[in-house]
Amino acid sequence: MISPEAEGGSGGFTLRRARSQDVDAIFALVNLMAAGELMLPRSKYRIVSALASYFVAVDPQDQVMGCGSCAVLWTDLAEICALAVRHDWQRKGVGSALVGALMEEARRMGIPRIITLTYRIDFFVRLGFSIEDKDAFPRKLWRECLECPKLEQCDETALYKDL
Numbered sequence: 642m643i644s645p646e647a648e649g650g651s652g653g654f655t656l657r658r659a660r661s662q663d664v665d666a667i668f669a670l671v672n673l674m675a676a677g678e679l680m681l682p683r684s685k686y687r688i689v690s691a692l693a694s695y696f697v698a699v700d701p702q703d704q705v706m707g708c709g710s711c712a713v714l715w716t717d718l719a720e721i722c723a724l725a726v727r728h729d730w731q732r733k734g735v736g737s738a739l740v741g742a743l744m745e746e747a748r749r750m751g752i753p754r755i756i757t758l759t760y761r762i763d764f765f766v767r768l769g770f771s772i773e774d775k776d777a778f779p780r781k782l783w784r785e786c787l788e789c790p791k792l793e794q795c796d797e798t799a800l801y802k803d804l
């Protein structure tokens with residue numbers, strides 16, 4: 642299990658909590674993926690507001706090449722948001738490690754279940770997530786959705802994992 646507090650890692654990357662100096666890199670990474678319609682775009686303000694929920698993966702030069710956020714939706718539910726890994730670092734275990742850190746963060750807060758909305762179903766299933774009917778979660782909890790132009794035509798899949 643990966644501890645979010647752990648500075649250090651394997652495979653040439655390190656996971657750590659995000660710092661204010663990381664905001665520009667997180668903003669660039671998330672919006673690069675959003676340009677490819679792989680995730681929703683995010684404003685810098687939105688990233689700054691939720692910075693305490695972000696973890697980053699950094700290379701040996703401390704350059705951010707992966708990020709993800711553990712958003713608390715309710716007392717018993719967290720959501721994995723803004724998960725992205727730079728293309729040249731994909732398929733090296735960075736995304737899985739970030740998901741591990743975000744789950745650990747939810748556990749640390751005593752939250753028993755974590756969900757995500759994604760196009761990458763297989764990736765999350767491999768990490769032990771199960772597909773869930775989106776309607777099983779109260780719409781008001783899907784903060785992401787309220788800002789999404791697709792709202793009622795959502796084509797992402799909801800997955801959950803008990804922690």
Ligand SMILES: CC(C)(COP(=O)(O)OP(=O)(O)OC[C@H]1O[C@@H](n2cnc3c(N)ncnc32)[C@H](O)[C@@H]1OP(=O)(O)O)[C@@H](O)C(=O)NCCC(=O)NCCS
Nearest residue numbers: 674679724725726731732733734735736737759763764767
């Ligand atoms: C989804 C995403 C975060 C995954 O990041 P990643 O760092 O490539 O993830 P991992 O390396 O941990 O796993 C990816 C795949 O590589 C495989 N893999 C892991 N380590 C590997 C290694 N050392 N060598 C080869 N393959 C490996 C995994 O088995 C996994 O396979 P799967 O996708 O079939 O499950 C990344 O592809 C991404 O940023 N995509 C665009 C944004 C996006 O879709 N975000 C998710 C929205 S919720």
